[in-house]
Amino acid sequence: MTFVEFKETIVIAIDAMKGNKLRSLLASLGVVIGISTVILMGWVLTGLQTAMDETFRMIGVDILYIDKWDWAGGKNWKLVRQRKDITFEQADIMMERLNNAELIFPTARDWGGSIKYENLIFNGITIIGTTSNHGLTSAGETIEGRYFTPFEESIHSKVVVLGHKVYTTIFPDGNALNQTIKINGHKFLVIGVIRKQGTMFFDFIDNQVFIPVGSFVGMYGRHNRSISIGIKAGSEEMLDEVREEARGIMRSIRNVDPKDEDDFSINETKAFENQVATLKLYVWGIGIGMTVLSFIVGIIGIMNIMFVSVTERTKEIGIRMAIGAKRRSILFQFIVESSTLCFTGAIISLIICSGITFAVATILPKFVEEAGFLTPFLPFQLLVIASIVSIFVGVLSGIIPAIRASKLNPIDALRFE
Amino acid sequence: MNDKKLIIDIENISKLYRMGVETVYALRDITLQIHENEYVAIMGPSGSGKSTLMNILGCLDTPSGGKYLFGGEDVSVMDDDDLADIRNRKIGFVFQTFNLLARATAIKNVELPLVYSGRPSGQRHETAKQALIDVGLEDRITHKPNELSGGQRQRVAIARALVTNPSIILADEPTGNLDSKTGEEIITLFRDLWHKGNTIILVTHEEEIARHANRIIRLRDGLIERDEINQQSNLN
Ligand SMILES: Nc1ncnc2c1ncn2[C@@H]1O[C@H](COP(=O)(O)OP(=O)(O)OP(=O)(O)O)[C@@H](O)[C@H]1O
Ligand SMILES: [Mg+2]
Numbered sequence: 014m015t016f017v018e019f020k021e022t023i024v025i026a027i028d029a030m031k032g033n034k035l036r037s038l039l040a041s042l043g044v045v046i047g048i049s050t051v052i053l054m055g056w057v058l059t060g061l062q063t064a065m066d067e068t069f070r071m072i073g074v075d076i077l078y079i080d081k082w083d084w085a086g087g088k089n090w091k092l093v094r095q096r097k098d099i100t101f102e103q104a105d106i107m108m109e110r111l112n113n114a115e116l117i118f119p120t121a122r123d124w125g126g127s128i129k130y131e132n133l134i135f136n137g138i139t140i141i142g143t144t145s146n147h148g149l150t151s152a153g154e155t156i157e158g159r160y161f162t163p164f165e166e167s168i169h170s171k172v173v174v175l176g177h178k179v180y181t182t183i184f185p186d187g188n189a190l191n192q193t194i195k196i197n198g199h200k201f202l203v204i205g206v207i208r209k210q211g212t213m214f215f216d217f218i219d220n221q222v223f224i225p226v227g228s229f230v231g232m233y234g235r236h237n238r239s240i241s242i243g244i245k246a247g248s249e250e251m252l253d254e255v256r257e258e259a260r261g262i263m264r265s266i267r268n269v270d271p272k273d274e275d276d277f278s279i280n281e282t283k284a285f286e287n288q289v290a291t292l293k294l295y296v297w298g299i300g301i302g303m304t305v306l307s308f309i310v311g312i313i314g315i316m317n318i319m320f321v322s323v324t325e326r327t328k329e330i331g332i333r334m335a336i337g338a339k340r341r342s343i344l345f346q347f348i349v350e351s352s353t354l355c356f357t358g359a360i361i362s363l364i365i366c367s368g369i370t371f372a373v374a375t376i377l378p379k380f381v382e383e384a385g386f387l388t389p390f391l392p393f394q395l396l397v398i399a400s401i402v403s404i405f406v407g408v409l410s411g412i413i414p415a416i417r418a419s420k421l422n423p424i425d426a427l428r429f430e
Numbered sequence: 431m432n433d434k435k436l437i438i439d440i441e442n443i444s445k446l447y448r449m450g451v452e453t454v455y456a457l458r459d460i461t462l463q464i465h466e467n468e469y470v471a472i473m474g475p476s477g478s479g480k481s482t483l484m485n486i487l488g489c490l491d492t493p494s495g496g497k498y499l500f501g502g503e504d505v506s507v508m509d510d511d512d513l514a515d516i517r518n519r520k521i522g523f524v525f526q527t528f529n530l531l532a533r534a535t536a537i538k539n540v541e542l543p544l545v546y547s548g549r550p551s552g553q554r555h556e557t558a559k560q561a562l563i564d565v566g567l568e569d570r571i572t573h574k575p576n577e578l579s580g581g582q583r584q585r586v587a588i589a590r591a592l593v594t595n596p597s598i599i600l601a602d603e604p605t606g607n608l609d610s611k612t613g614e615e616i617i618t619l620f621r622d623l624w625h626k627g628n629t630i631i632l633v634t635h636e637e638e639i640a641r642h643a644n645r646i647i648r649l650r651d652g653l654i655e656r657d658e659i660n661q662q663s664n665l666n
Contacts, residue, residue: 015548032533332529335490336590337518337546339511424491427529 041358043311054300064386098239115247142229158205169227319414331426351411359403443496474649522591
């Protein structure tokens with residue numbers, strides 16, 4: 014097979030397809046559906062993955078939280094409830110002993126705080142008391158104003174840094190800085206706004222405000238809740254080492270018997286990854302099932318059309334053979350034809366899917382905020398995958414008809430009417 | 431008689447078809463030699479085996495028995511690819527029913543043999559165009575077969591047969607589907623080709639056409655009945 018012949022064969026294939034547009038279109042319908050499924054599924058999953066990676070990165074992939082509660086929720090709930098609280102004193106000892114960590118910040122939370130601004134009341138906001146160290150982590154990055162300083166922390170200043178969602182809810186017009194809000198009746202001065210962290214169903218993490226831990230204790234008291242100890246390992250590589258060190262210290266502080274399990278949990282963003290992985294598995298499972306089904310339909314459809322095409326063009330095959338086409342040229346011609354058919358199907362799918370993704374990604378988030386993770390374009394690798402898959406399907410569905418065509422006897426083929 | 435190069439050399443060729451219990455002998459025992467620049471007419475009643483012989487000579491079909499040397503090479507031992515190659519480069523076949531690709535233009539039809547011999551497209555176009563000029567169709571290059579008359583279609587087919595500059599041109603009743611005037615034009619074209627040095631074998635029913643050849647082979651029931659030099663050939 015020469016390059017000249019290869020090029021010419023593709024031209025022939027495209028010509029043959031043009032000669033029977035409607036039939037070609039119908040034939041590629043199954044492939045269009047199959048490829049579209051793959052593309053749309055990939056698009057959603059890629060969006061999901063990006064959104065999650067982004068959220069985790071913002072929270073900080075190198076941050077651990079020592080908590081009474083387990084984020085992943087795998088532990089026996091009753092046992093977890095019976096655990097002793099984690100206290101500020103334990104956090105202080107941790108700060109003294111832990112060597113490998115970059116930052117440590119005790120974090121006390123009130124999950125159901127209320128904020129009043131002018132005459133409006135906002136409930137269900139998480140009030141977090143922490144130290145200025147938290148402002149040094151990625152989770153404490155401000156987009157407006159600043160985090161509170163060690164000095165403000167030491168004098169128990171009544172200043173507050175708003176989470177992004179709180180900011181957009183209370184101050185839809187912006188201009189939050191230097192406004193006074195009331196947290197549980199106490200006046201606080203807004204000094205900063207945290208960058209948006211959560212995407213999709215993670216955006217609860219933006220529904221919170223940060224105040225100096227001393228101010229928090231002033232309002233809520235010191236010993237009526239379990240706090241969590243935030244630890245920034247410094248890098249993902251340090252995570253294991255820091256986790257082990259922190260675990261050892263925590264066990265010794267809380268006098269855990271060597272035989273017993275930890276009576277606390279060390280939480281990190283990784284805890285969510287398993288849940289996300291399960292979710293992805295379901296999506297892929299359904300998607301792959303649908304894809305396989307539509308590809309089977311597609312392959313059968315195209316194979317059928319190719320059989321019809323071979324029969325209809327028996328005479329043409331005879332002519333080509335009579336003037337010197339080798340069997341493999343004929344074989345190749347029909348495989349190229351079915352591949353071209355499928356590839357065209359893939360291109361149609363790409364056009365349709367581009368339209369769908371653009372429309373969905375621009376319109377849907379206006380109604381469903383959670384859909385904000387969808388990108389208005391298709392990831393490049395999906396285009397490559399779709400093209401390769403379509404050609405593969407083309408070869409698969411064309412091979413048997415093509416073999417039949419190439420096995421024809423020139424003289425019999427010529428005689429065919 | 432012949433110091434010219436031997437092109438076709440067949441010995442005791444037979445072809446039989448089994449139809450259920452019956453066996454049809456299309457060719458029984460044909461021995462034949464054809465040299466360069468001969469112009470041979472094959473005649474005979476319908477069913478006498480003319481097309482069968484032509485198809486075997488043209489390497490489109492294989493004989494049931496006998497020996498076939500084409501240009502000194504043994505065709506009976508060749509595989510399908512070698513046969514395709516011979517058809518492509520050494521043989522130009524002209525059919526009664528033209529056998530052009532309906533969707534392709536005249537020039538694309540003529541280019542086709544060159545595609546299968548791997549010639550680059552620029553060169554291909556030039557060669558094909560020249561072949562069309564040679565058969566007098568320079569103003570019909572981009573016409574499709576259904577936009578051409580029967581005679582013009584046959585000219586395209588002849589151009590296609592000529593384009594690879596083959597050793598021999600085989601024509602099975604090339605005027606069979608044409609009116610007598612157009613047929614005559616085609617026959618004139620063959621005569622010109624012969625004058626230019628081509629070797630031609632032509633099947634015909636008409637004595638009038640056979641008269642042009644310098645050798646006439648008559649078949650009957652799959653056998654050569656007569657093989658004679660045409661003394662009054664009006665070629666010379
Ligand atoms: N594929 C085939 N199967 C069975 N018999 C065949 C086949 N092809 C040809 N024959 C028989 O072989 C014999 C010779 O046929 P052929 O086509 O060579 O005749 P012909 O001389 O070309 O006749 P015509 O002048 O009508 O074209 C005929 O009896 C025909 O019936
Ligand atoms: Mg015949």
